[in-house]
Amino acid sequence: MTDQPVAMITGAASGIGAATAVCLAEKGIRVGIGTFPGDPHDPETTLKDVRDGGGEGMIVEVDVRSTASVDAFAEALVSTWRRLDVAVANAGILREAAFDTLSDEQWHDLLDVDLHGVMRTARAGLRHMGDGGSVTAISSIAGGVYGWQAHAHYATAKAGVLGLVRSLAVEYGPRGIRANAIIPGLIRTPQSTDAVNSLGPEGLERAGGYIPWGRVGDPREVAEVIAFLSSPQASYVSGQAIVVDGALTVAMRD
Numbered sequence: 001m002t003d004q005p006v007a008m009i010t011g012a013a014s015g016i017g018a019a020t021a022v023c024l025a026e027k028g029i030r031v032g033i034g035t036f037p038g039d040p041h042d043p044e045t046t047l048k049d050v051r052d053g054g055g056e057g058m059i060v061e062v063d064v065r066s067t068a069s070v071d072a073f074a075e076a077l078v079s080t081w082r083r084l085d086v087a088v089a090n091a092g093i094l095r096e097a098a099f100d101t102l103s104d105e106q107w108h109d110l111l112d113v114d115l116h117g118v119m120r121t122a123r124a125g126l127r128h129m130g131d132g133g134s135v136t137a138i139s140s141i142a143g144g145v146y147g148w149q150a151h152a153h154y155a156t157a158k159a160g161v162l163g164l165v166r167s168l169a170v171e172y173g174p175r176g177i178r179a180n181a182i183i184p185g186l187i188r189t190p191q192s193t194d195a196v197n198s199l200g201p202e203g204l205e206r207a208g209g210y211i212p213w214g215r216v217g218d219p220r221e222v223a224e225v226i227a228f229l230s231s232p233q234a235s236y237v238s239g240q241a242i243v244v245d246g247a248l249t250v251a252m253r254d
C-alpha cells in the first residue's frame with residue numbers, strides 16, 4: 001500500500017526512539033528504524049515490536065554525524081516505500097563535563113550529534129516531503145527550559161534545536177510542512193539511567209519525589225506526543241515546543 005505514510009526515526013534501537021517507532025507503526029505509519037552501529041541495543045527488538053503491533057518497519061544503519069549517512073537513510077526509505085512524510089530527529093548523546101574543563105573536541109563531538117545531527121535529519125527528510133510532511137526534533141528541559149551544570153554543551157545543542165524548528169516552521173509552512181520540538185523531562189531510558197553522565201537509577205528514583213506526577217516518564221508517553229505532532233490532527237501546530245515532563249518545570253519550589 002503506497003498511501004501509508006512513512007517515517008524516518010533516528011536513534012530508534014532504544015529509549016524514546018524505539019518507543020516512537022512502535023507507536024507510529026501502531027498508528028499506520030511505516031517506520032524507518034534508524035540504528036547507530038555503535039549502539040549496544042539490538043534494533044531487531046524494535047522491529048519485532050513494530051511487527052507484533054501489526055506495523056511495517058525497516059532497519060537502516062545511520063550515523064547522524066555524517067551527512068552522507070543521513071541522506072542515505074532517507075533515500076533508502078524513499079526507494080523502498082516511494083515516499084517520506086515524517087522525520088523524527090531523536091538521536092542524542094549526553095556527556096558530563098565541567099565547562100572550564102571542556103575541550104573543543106568534546107564540545108564539537110556533542111554538538112555534532114545533538115544539534116548538527118538534528119539539522120542533517122530534518123534536511124534529509126524535508127527534501128523528500130510534500131504537503132502534510134512533518135519534522136519533530138527532540139530537545140530537552142536542559143537547554144529547552146533550564147540550564148544544567150556540567151552539561152553546557154548538551155543544553156546549548158538542545159536550545160539550538162528550538163531555533164531550528166521555529167525557522168523550519170516559517171520556511172516550510174508554505175509547502176505544507178510542519179516542524180516542532182518535544183521537550184522531554186526525565187524519562188526512563190538508557191540515557192537517563194547512565195549514572196556517569198546523567199541521574200542514574202537512584203537519581204531517577206529520587207526525582208519521583210520532586211516531580212509533581214510522582215515519577216519519571218515512560219518513553220511511550222513521549223512517543224504518543226511525537227505521534228500526535230506527526231499526524232494530520234496536528235495540522236495547525238508548527239514551530240512549537242511541547243514539554244512532556246509530568247509538570248516538573250511548572251512546579252514552584254516551596
Ligand code: NAD
Nearest residue numbers: 011014015016036039063064091092140184186187189191
Ligand atoms: P537513548 O540513549 O536510548 O537514545 C539515544 C539514541 O541515539 C540511541 O539509540 C543511540 O544509538 C542514538 N545515537 C547516539 N549517537 C548517534 C549517532 N551518532 N548517530 C545516530 N544515532 C545515534 O536515550 P533517550 O533518552 O531515548 O534519548 C532520545 C533523545 O531524547 C535524545 O536526543 C535525548 O537527548 C533526549 N532526551 C532524553 C531525556 C531523558 O530523560 N531520557 C530527556 C530529555 C531529552
